[in-house]
Amino acid sequence: MFEKWLSSIGIGGATVDAVLNQETIQPGKEAKGVIKLTGGKADQPVTTIELKLIVEYYRDDPDSETHYLCETIESHKIDVIDIVHEGEHRTIPFSFPVPLHAPMTTEEQKMAIETIVHIPNGKNCSDRDEVDVFHPLYMKTLEVVKALRFSPSTGYGRCTKEKGGHLKQRFTFSCPKDVYKIETLTLCFEARPHDPLLIIGINETEYIYKGLQPPDGFTEDAFREVFRPYKSNP
Incomplete structure (x- = not known):
């Protein structure tokens, strides 16, 4: 079974390891793994272990000196409320939903x-590790664009967020030039939890499209129709 070690946290004499049982996680499905508790040379009380799925995004705010921020889009708590005893080995399974957005x-x-x-009655300990998120709907839509001879450029896939708005993932x-009279093309997936948007910038x-849903995403025929007015040789 595949194991991805997310963190190893030492607290007192004990160790808490978070292990993911999959190479990638997928929106709309469960992230599954285990917490491994290993006792040290003395008993260590632990109340709760918390897992947070975090996205880093860019915010263009002229009033702020901080442009790269983090947002928690899903969290999961494991209640231990117990003591990790000296020399003990314990495994606690976990699973939590990965949001569609x-x-x-x-x-x-x-x-x-x-x-x-x-x-x-002590200082909480934390550790953070990168995780791969595979989004079949986004990927299928992007592959259609690549098949039409468009190539990824700078900033491909970067997330942004306007003040008070939703996360947007932009693919430029x-x-x-021999096919379309298009200077710039941007696909922007706006991460609304129940009503995702695809915004095509030409x-x-x-062009705004609501309710982008699996399994087909935005098809090649649909893109050809959007691009039709921009063809070099109509």
């Missing part, structure tokens, strides 16, 4: 799971 991992966009160990492409025009 979780962004997809790219070279420009990272996702992480943070493990937090809550200790009674360079365009084949030059300075935006």
